[in-house]
Amino acid sequence: MAHSFADITPPIALTPLDGRYRAQAAPLVDHLSEAALNRCRLVVETEWMIHLLDGGVIPGLRTLTDEERALLRAIPEDFGAEGIAEHAEIERETVHDVKAIEYYIKRRLAGTSLEPLSEVVHIYCTSEDVNNLSYALMIRGAVHDVWLPAFQALVDDLEALARDTAEVPMLSRTHGQPATPTTLGKEIAVFAHRLGRQARRIPANQTLGKINGATGTYAAHAVAVPTADWEEVARTFVEHLGLTWNPLTTQIESHDWQAEVYADVARAGRIMHNLATDVWTYISLGYFRQRLSAQGGTGSSTMPHKVNPIRFENAEANLEISGALLDVLAQTLVTTRLQRDLTDSSSQRNVGMAFGHSLLAISNLRKGLAGLDVDPDAMAADLEANWEVLGEAVQSVMRTLGVQGVPGLDNPYERLKDLTRGQRVDGAGMRAFIEGLGLPEAERDRLLALSPATYTGYAARLVERLEDGKA
CATH class of the missing domain: 1.10.40.30 (Fumarase/aspartase (C-terminal domain))
Known part of the structure; x- marks a missing residue:
């Protein structure tokens, strides 16, 4: 009987992002993994405790010392392999991941000067108060620290290629038929311009958060401490985390901002998909030659003359998967039944997959482009024949x-x-x-x-518009 791979240690990866393509997707683990979610929960919980105590929100409680503040902030900073295992052990007992975070923090306060204040941990919070802020921190970090730099690097590659080939004449094809000539650089510049707009658009999206209780009414807050201005407490806390305060929600933050980000990233992915198919076509026409060393050790398993455009094909597939996931997330997350249902919780755990497939596609596009040599003679022959x-x-x-x-x-x-x-x-x-x-x-x-080679109009000079697009 065949071995069961499910019994092998260390565990066999189920998805290619955690197996075959682990290296390319790995930078997202610090932001969009389950461990990253729990680390962000620890950040939110400990910062909430600091915010309440240092702000004098609860009457009769003292402010923190510098050492106590450092102790609290060290909890998420020190969250590593041992902490992940300990949290999992606690969660097996609580069968509740956020409650396990609360108990994890209280264990670290035991025997310290903060033990008498340990009930301030998670006070006035529903789980979604912690979760929405944690996901906001995670997604913002993944987009700004990992995805956008990789995406911008692709845009930079395209801009450089556009400038290098601005004056290389090329036959256009509209509806697949020979058409008014252009230059290779101008056509690459079109993609650089399109993707550059998305690179500038995506950082402008707001990242929203809330901390207003079980149905968004501050009910527990107001009845426990009626003297506090809880809206102001919430606003200043959310902004302290570097997020934009959402003043009006149900139990959940409405996730509209997430849908906006995912729509923009999906759109960028569709433009990249267009780039992949066009470059693939230019390769098939002979306008680009592929260097075997840049694409991989073997071109074809049976036809030794071939170097397959696998980087662009891989990018296509991964962008289609990413786009589908991002579309589903954007559609699902903006809807909740009445004041709360749990569909968003399950959905958001797949954000890492959506960004992982996109990041993998960007990596393949960059590697593919880096392995190309322009063949101006092939383009010239095509022009002369038309x-x-x-x-x-x-x-x-x-x-x-x-x-x-x-x-x-x-x-x-x-x-x-x-x-x-x-x-x-x-x-x-x-x-x-x-x-x-x-x-x-x-x-x-x-x-x-x-x-045909000189009938290119303003094509070469239009590449200079790339600079204008950044103005």
Whole structure:
């Protein structure tokens, strides 16, 4: 009988993010893992205790000493492997993860000068007071400290590639058909510009939090200490954590801000997906050559001539998974039944997967781009084989002259259509057509000087707009 992998120690990873792709996703563990959630809960609980005591909120209780404040803040700082195991042991007894956090803190206060004040831990709080603030800290950290730097690095890579190839002419394809030429750099700059907008948009999202009790009414607070301004206490505490105070909630913070972040990250992912498919297509057209050393040791298991564009294909797949998860989270988290249900708790535990697949995709895109060499000769050959794309230029000049009253230039579109549609036109054929139009000398010479490689308009200079986009 085959071995059961479930019995192997250390445990076998169920998902690729914790197995095959662990190295790429690992930076998120400090922010979006279960251990990170419990560390943030410890931060919220200990800071709440400090806030209440140092603020003199509860009459008759003393303020903290510097040593006591340091003791409390050391609890989350020291939360490591042993602490994770101890919390899990407590949770097996409480069958409640936040209550286990409360007991974990009280164990550390035992035998210290804070033991007489240990009942201040978690006072006036419902679990969601602690959880919403913890998730806010986690998601903000994951986005700002891990995801955004990786995303910005991709944008920087694209901007550098755009500038390096700003003047490399390339045949465009609209609807998959040869179209007005461009430059490779301009097309890469379009993606850099699109993604750069998202990189600037995402940090502007607010990260909201609340600490107002079981149904958002401060009922327990007000009845226990009616002299305190509990809204002000809550506001200053939430802002002390670096978050934006949400003054009006049910038991849960409404999670709308999370949905906004996930929508933005998902949108950025869809733009990256577009980048991956376009670069994949350029590789298939021969516009890019792949260096085998940058893509992996083996190109194809059976066809030794091939170097497969696996980085871009991997990015596609992971962005699709990430986008689907982010969409589900954004949809689920903005809805709760009446004042509270638990669907958000289960959903939020998957935020790490959503960001993990996105981070993995960004890593693959960057590695894929780093392993490409531009092949300007292949692009030049493609342009030379498609002189018919100058039909747009010729008929545009004819139309301009026609409306200016120059005779003999009737039906320019139709005449170019007869020449070019459904058939190849070489340089000699296009020049012969231009010579036979009877154009004024200046326009004739300008068109005769054109080739598909030079008919790129402002493409090269448009790359400079990348700087404008940052203004």
